[in-house]
Amino acid sequence: MLFAEISSKKNQIYIKKSGMNLEDTVTCGQCFRWNKYGDIFIGIVNGKICRAKQKDDLITLSYSGIENDIDFWIEYFDLQTDYSEILKSIKKGTYAFKASEACSGIHILKQDKWETLISFIISANNNITRIKKIIEMICERWGNFLHDGEYSSFSFPSWSALSQVSLEELSSLHVGYRDVYLYSVMHDENMMFKLNSFEILSNDNLKKELLRIKGVGPKVCACVMLFGYSRYAAFPEDVWIKRVESEHPEDNYSSASLGKYAGVIQQYMFHYSRNKCK
DNA sequence: ACCCAGGATTGCA
DNA sequence: TGCAATCATGGG
Secondary structure: OOOOOOEEOEEEEEEEEOOOOHHHHOOOOOOOOEEEEEEEEEEEEEEEEEEEEEEEOOEEEEOOOHHHHHHHHHHHHHOOOHHHHHHHOOOOHHHHHHHHHHOOOOOOOOOHHHHHHHHHOOOOOOOHHHHHHHHHHEEEEEEEEEEOOOOEEEOOOOHHHOOOOHHHHHHOOOOHHHHHHHHHOOOOOOOOHHHHHHHOOOOHHHHHHOOOOOOOOHHHHHHHHHHHHOOOEEEEEEHHHHHHHHHHHHHHOOOEEEEEEEHHHHHHHHHHHHHHHO
């Protein structure tokens, strides 16, 4: 079921949906390749430069030929999930409820599994500004050049492109001790087959398999499950969420207590604690 | 000079 | 099983 009205014309897609917030969705820390330029956002997604802007309930996406990619964007922006149901499941009076009121416009993006895995391995004990810089360097060196007239960028490199990268080249990006994790993942001949075949696994088995990957611990695993596999129950506990938990012990946060949309609620709390609660 | 950032790994009890 | 030390890097 689709919870938005979609229409399109040449080089544009229109998403009409009340409650969704484009800016919060692409700046809440779940993705690293969207940037704001005035009142528009430019994202490098699926190997293309996408321009997006929002006015009231209408989000407009544009690039050359986008009218052929409607299904992709429905999935990417998670337009088939009933977010009103998630909001109703949050207990009133809790920090999570306050956060959800402020951040209810966030949608959980369904992102490319490979890009998500690499991005969140880099994210370990790192900050978002620097994570974005490192990812941009990877794209500039090994991605494909993209341009749409007035703007240019690079796609996120495929596995086959990154499988050619040496450990020394990775180290030169100042990724620190994460270089060996990235190298290991990039040189695993079966990585793409694995990531794709994991789609059918249960949450427990997906978690088990992802945790076997070098550089993937509980937190990175939860992020990949949430942002790459749309497993909304996955509950990433980073320093921000742990801080919220310690400051609100009465709310008793856990994946179990928050229910099957724990990860979505986590994202409300993460964004709220970092950007809106001041 | 320290502390922090969307933590993971390793070793040791 | 749980816990602490260790691991680069850059910004505040």
